[in-house]
Amino acid sequence: MLWRTSERLNQLMGETREPDRIFHYLPFNFCASWIALLSFLLRDSTVTLSTDLNRLVDEIALASPHYFLNVPTLLERVKRGVDAAFAQRPAVIQWLFARACLAWRCRGSKNAGVLDGVWLALGQRLIFSKIKQRFGGHLRALICGSAPLIPDTQDFFAMLQIPVLQVYGLTETTGICTMDDPRAAPEAGFVGPAVSGLQMRVGENEEVLVRGPNVFAGYWNRPEETARTMQGGWFHTGDQGAVSERGNWRITGRLKNLIILNSGHNVAPEPIEEKIAARLPQAQQVVLVGNSRGYLCALITGALERAEVQEALDGVNPGLPHYRQIRHFTVLTDAFTAENGSLTAMGKVRREAINTRYQKEIAAMYEQAQTPVVSAAGQR
Numbered sequence: 161m162l163w164r165t166s167e168r169l170n171q172l173m174g175e176t177r178e179p180d181r182i183f184h185y186l187p188f189n190f191c192a193s194w195i196a197l198l199s200f201l202l203r204d205s206t207v208t209l210s211t212d213l214n215r216l217v218d219e220i221a222l223a224s225p226h227y228f229l230n231v232p233t234l235l236e237r238v239k240r241g242v243d244a245a246f247a248q249r250p251a252v253i254q255w256l257f258a259r260a261c262l263a264w265r266c267r268g269s270k271n272a273g274v275l276d277g278v279w280l281a282l283g284q285r286l287i288f289s290k291i292k293q294r295f296g297g298h299l300r301a302l303i304c305g306s307a308p309l310i311p312d313t314q315d316f317f318a319m320l321q322i323p324v325l326q327v328y329g330l331t332e333t334t335g336i337c338t339m340d341d342p343r344a345a346p347e348a349g350f351v352g353p354a355v356s357g358l359q360m361r362v363g364e365n366e367e368v369l370v371r372g373p374n375v376f377a378g379y380w381n382r383p384e385e386t387a388r389t390m391q392g393g394w395f396h397t398g399d400q401g402a403v404s405e406r407g408n409w410r411i412t413g414r415l416k417n418l419i420i421l422n423s424g425h426n427v428a429p430e431p432i433e434e435k436i437a438a439r440l441p442q443a444q445q446v447v448l449v450g451n452s453r454g455y456l457c458a459l460i461t462g463a464l465e466r467a468e469v470q471e472a473l474d475g476v477n478p479g480l481p482h483y484r485q486i487r488h489f490t491v492l493t494d495a496f497t498a499e500n501g502s503l504t505a506m507g508k509v510r511r512e513a514i515n516t517r518y519q520k521e522i523a524a525m526y527e528q529a530q531t532p533v534v535s536a537a538g539q540r
Contacts, residue, residue, distance in 0.1 A: 161334045161374050164355040165199040172227060172300055172325070172342040179203075181298050183223040185210035186231065190506055192305050192327070195335040196229045217294065224296025227325075232309040233507035235302065235324065236444075239316050242291060243441065257287055264319045288320045301325050301342060306506040308411055308430060311349040312438050318346070326351040328411055330397060332389075333358075334374040337397075338409050350408035360409065361394075367415060368401040369394040400428060417511060419450050425483040427456065432476070432484060439472035440464065444495045447514055448486070449522050457525040458489040459518060461496060488525040492518070 173180060182205055186193045200207050208223035210216060216234075246257045260283020263276035292299065302317065305327035314324045328351035329336035337360060340352035354360045358372035375395045378386035389396045400413040413428035420426055429448040436446045436458065443462040450456040460469055469489055477485040496502030501513045515522065 161195060161336055161355075162198055162202050164336065164339070164357070165195060166202055167356075168325075168339045168342065169199065169203065169227075180205040181224060181226045181296075182207045183210070183220055183225040183228040184208070185213065185216060185219075186229060187505055190306075191331040191335040192329065192506075193229065221294060221296055224298045226298050226300050227303055230302055230304045231306045231507035232304060232313070233307075233503070235304060235317065236310060236313050239313050240442070240444070242316075253287075256283060259283070260287060261319065265315075284321070292320050292322055295322070303327060305329070305351075307508045308434070310434060310437055312441065314346065314348050318348075328352070328409060330399075332376045332395060332397075333370055333372075334376075336374070337368075337370055340408075344406075347404060347406060347408045350404060350410045352409065353407045354409065360403075362402065363394070363396065365415060366400040366402065366412065368397045368399045368409070368411070370397060371395065419448060419456065420452065421450060421456075421483060422452055422454055423483060427484055432456075432480065432486075433458075435476045436460075436472055436486070439475050440469065442468075445509070447496070447509060447511065449515060449525075451515075453526060455487040456484065457522065458486050459492055459514065459521065460489055461492045461494065463493070464491050466491060488528050490518075490521045490525055492521070 169180065180200070180203055182200055184193075184196065184200075184207060186196075188194055188197060208219065208225070210219050212219070220228075246254055249257075256279070259279045263273070263280040263283070266272045266276055267280065299322060301323045303325050304314075309324065309326060314326075317324045323340075323342070323346055325340035325342060325346060326338075327336060327340070328338045336355060337358060338352045338354050340346045340350075346352070358370065358374060360371075361369050363369045371394050378390060389398075398415050399411050400415060401409055401411045403409050413430040417429060418426045419429055427448070427450070433446040433448055437443055440446070440460070440462075442464055443460050445459075445461045447459045448456050449459060458473075469491060473486050473489065494500070496509065496514060498505050498507075500517070502510055502517060504510060
């Protein structure tokens with residue numbers, strides 16, 4: 161597996177003869193972080209280890225890395241921080257930032273304006289390049305894994321001319337199944353193609369199945385669980401996914417995260433959460449609840465007004481089947497964090513812990529009148 165990671169890093173670094181400059185802030189007791197460390201040691205590298213997560217901004221600039229491994233939580237936090245910082249700048253800077261961002265989003269579409277190229281060029285020269293400089297002068301890409309990254313966040317970094325290369329894998333697959341190819345533009349929302357020597361396919365219930373020499377032999381002293389996950393030579397990951405025409409994989413959900421309504425409908429929460437989050441860039445997290453209930457509700461963290469959350473749901477709900485629509489929501493001022501037990505140390509949502517911690521808030525939503533959320537236009 162180290163030869164696979166080094167192959168990708170060779171593609172990223174090209175013909176450069178200088179050592180890889182790397183910054184690392186993730187704990188080493190996770191498989192992906194351990195594989196990253198061994199990959200660094202395999203190569204000619206200068207590695208800077210973070211000693212204080214509160215000083216990440218200063219330490220990243222000091223390390224001036226070519227690349228480093230991330231979890232989506234940090235990248236999404238950086239995006240929110242940039243948005244918040246520009247909201248405090250003089251009106252003309254705010255306008256140029258917003259106009260350049262709009263030009264980026266409209267590029268190549270029928271909505272593109274005549275002057276969009278001008279605004280985008282000004283934004284890249286006067287604003288985006290300075291944001292990128294905060295990562296030091298050597299940055300070639302950010303590597304991201306552990307949990308799904310919101311496509312809007314990946315696109316934001318692409319606007320800054322910082323590619324985000326995604327990686328997908330599990331401890332059982334020696335940390336890696338897929339990696340984005342640095343030579344091709346990343347496909348937003350996808351985690352790249354399967355690494356060479358590894359087979360992947362979609363099984364029942366859209367489950368991702370993996371076969372290859374990197375797959376583990378089994379769980380220690382747990383033969384029944386090993387037999388359940390290893391069937392016919394294929395490892396059943398428990399993740400749901402799909403593959404694009406370009407051969408890039410997209411992880412759409414986790415089978416154990418399926419919300420089973422009392423109507424019998426199975427709902428994968430992640431795609432719906434992603435749609436809501438795309439319409440609420442100020443939100444920190446969106447988590448759906450509703451297991452064994454009659455309908456779905458949402459817990460949303462961040463400094464948000466109810467009206468803007470309602471507007472986002474009005475935009476998402478009409479495109480969903482009735483049983484996937486969000487009936488009620490609660491805005492929480494406190495974010496989900498590893499410190500309060502709502503996230504893992506790698507930034508993954510701990511749904512059971514959230515359901516337990518916020519059981520009063522969840523119960524209150526289901527005590528409301530059981531009528532669908534209705535938009536301003538009266539659309540159910």
